[in-house]
Amino acid sequence: MAEPEVVIDVDEVSYTYAPDTPLALDHVSLQIRKGDFLALLGQNGAGKTTLAKTFNGLLLPTRGSVYVGGQDTRNATVSSLAARVGYCYQNPDHQIFNTTVYREASYGPRNLGLPPNEVAARVDHALQLVDLADKKDAYPFLLGKGERQKLAVASVLAMGSPILVVDEPTTGLDLHGIRSIMILLRQWNQIEGRTIVIITHDLHIVAEYVPRTVVMAQGKIVADGPTRSILSDGAALATTGLKPPQITRVAQRLSHHGIPPDVMTVDEMLACLRTALSSNKDARTSQEGVSDAGWLQHLH
């Protein structure tokens, strides 16, 4: 099967915020394909947000080039890039400025010059997706943090851009808030085929929802691959101050019992232990259990 087209091509990009300061991006190359769902991980200051801001031309590379849909961001207008790449800021309050939820969500599509009925349809759909349809007339700053975060996401969704960059969508949210945002993003990725890049520190949600992981440190990409292999590589993660999820650490300490070292979720661990702990007379059923679990197949 042919690989999907490359929608963002970062080619040997370096970036400095000011002369004589360290490179915020240091010869970074990265290809993002249509339909990718990837997480950018790394400590603060590693260059994640700087890199993401080159995707929509908010920052232009000091060296190298970024191509979005084949077009060099240097030669593209901000508005044409905005239609392609939606960008959702880390702090919703840096983004929200309108006096009602509806006005906020419709600001982007209105400025794309869409006809009013198309704007209304998109905004209604986006607000419905984030569960804010009944709060259209609410004043955004009276919403809770989780709701403001969802409104910021909805405003970007309403732009209809095929590529979505979401900077730390889950900071400060509780598990319920985190799940509803991640499920939403997963739907947009799987059902609508959108390309999604999230910046995050939360390895649990990466393990659960995001198939591809890119790790950055000191302006460079230090790892890029399937989330499972990246998150189970403790040594590589440690160089960036990150640790594998707790359940992965536990699995790795039990590897001498044949527990795979790249278990990523509690459910996977449970499936492993079920197999290992079932008695011989149950061996046949547990064998079936194993082959049902697709995650084990790649090991063999």
Next chain:
Amino acid sequence: MGAPVVQVEGLTFRYPASDQILHGINLEINRGDFVGITGPSGAGKTTLCMCLKGLIPHVVGGTMRGRVTVRGMDTRKTEPSILAEAVAMVFQDPESQIVGLTVEEDLAFGPENLMRHARLIRDEIPKMLQTVGLIGYERRETYKLSGGQKQRIAIAAALMMEPQVLILDEPTSELDPLGKTEVFQVVRRLREEQQVTIIMVEHEVEQLADVADRIIALDRGCIVADAPPREFFHSAELFHRMEGARLPQVAELFLALEAEEFVGPADFTPYEEEAIAHLDRLLLRKRG
């Protein structure tokens, strides 16, 4: 066990023109305890902290009923400046609570306002910086520090007041993983020294389980659980009811293993090392 340092009786609170946010909270915290508070957004965690610190009713408007006493002082009847010496609070946002241009200025700000002697303050600063792992940072400019360093400065500044009670309201939620680890290291050290009673609101339950003597769950303005970590995380039905709460992954695993009768209720643990040791024994027995 000494007398409770914090006592809350029948506390209810309502912000102006909104629904009641705390409903009949009763709580006693003993001297030297480390109490974790967790729960979904909007549960009233920060509001409860503000009541303990006396920001409610003195600074924040609303209707408060019931009684909060700290070291025997009724917060309603005690001047905020007196309460400031008993209870210190560190907030979520590392940017919003640092006032000094340099670390030294920032740490001196609180005690200067209490008219403490300059020499005492000067002597105290290096000790506090040592406690938070930032020895030699006196002349550093605060705006150049990382998030984790800023939060540790905020903790040091709070400790400069020599409080009996230190409240940490989600001190790590805006930090990156390294910053979170740094703050938890400091918190663990404070716990070992046991000079100060600590109340920590936190979503990072895996690390909270490690440091807390006791964890309280707030949900919709009520205390729905209050127990040592082992019992706290063992009550699975609590977490099904409170969908905003997260369990340590090993606790989730042991609950599931218990449901399938691979382990007994007495084997339950929310602690990583215990979990590994137990599973190791279990797997060894199976193979042998």
